[in-house]
Amino acid sequence: MTSVTELNPTSIGTVISPERTLRADARRNREAVIAAAKKLFADQGLDAQMPDVAKAAKVGVGTVYRHFPTKEELIAALANDRFERLAEKARESLETDDAWEGVADFIRFSAQIQADDRGLCEVMGSRPGVMGAAADAAGLPELCDRLVKRAQRSGQLRRDLTWEDIPMIACGLGRITQADVGPAAGRWPRLVEIILDGLRAPGSGKLPRPV
Structure with missing residues (x-):
């Protein structure tokens, strides 16, 4: 009698994800x-x-x-979705001809996506564990590192910037976008450009070493 294994030899060791079984x-x-x-x-x-x-x-x-x-599991799923979008943008930015514009466009996008999404901004500001897990799953640290080093090699980005500075800048910009209300609303894109100007090489002064 023919066994199931003989009929389906390629099925040995195959793992079907829960998502596919829904x-x-x-x-x-x-x-x-x-x-x-x-x-x-x-x-x-x-x-x-x-x-x-x-x-x-x-x-x-x-x-x-x-x-x-739990609500936290839903929040984590939403964070994963948003960080996948950030990773997609980082990959697009790595394909730009101008390395500086790649970094600048990614930082602008990071600010814009938080301006449009209060929940993402709050996750980035209050749930570092969720943010870190979502970023790691999307491969964002490595992508940010490549963006930074590429722009530094081109001589356009200050040499003392590290990829770890990028998430901190993004978090800070997110808080600015959410606080941008009242008579002066709509000024956060100007602040993004001021920050970007400070990242250009050679930089007006040496940055303090990371703690």
Whole structure:
């Protein structure tokens, strides 16, 4: 009698991910939850609640909790999505002809994505563990390192900048974008350019060594 293994020799050791085993309707529900959560957390920040996500996604609260047992797990999933987008932008920036513009465009994009997403800005400012895990999963540290070294080799970026400075700059800019309200609203892009001007080589002074 022919065994299952003989019929499917390539199946030995194959691991099927939980995502692939979800029923089609379950996948649609998960996608609806993520889409609704993106908008709610972008508008309301981390104050957004799971019942509100369920209502916006047009699913039951139980469905939300089946996919994301805690609010923190949902926040982590949203952070992963946003950091994947940042990594995609970093890869695009590495393809620019001008190495300086690659760095500048990435920093501008980092500020803009936080201006558009209060939740992401709050995660970057208050949840370093979530931010670090999402950045590592997306490969962002290595991409930032390549951006920095490429611009330094071209002589356009100050030599004492390190890739670790980029996330700190991005976090600071995010806070600025969210505080940019009132009569002077809309000035944060100007501040981004002021910061970028300070990153150009040779730099007006030597940066203190990282602690």
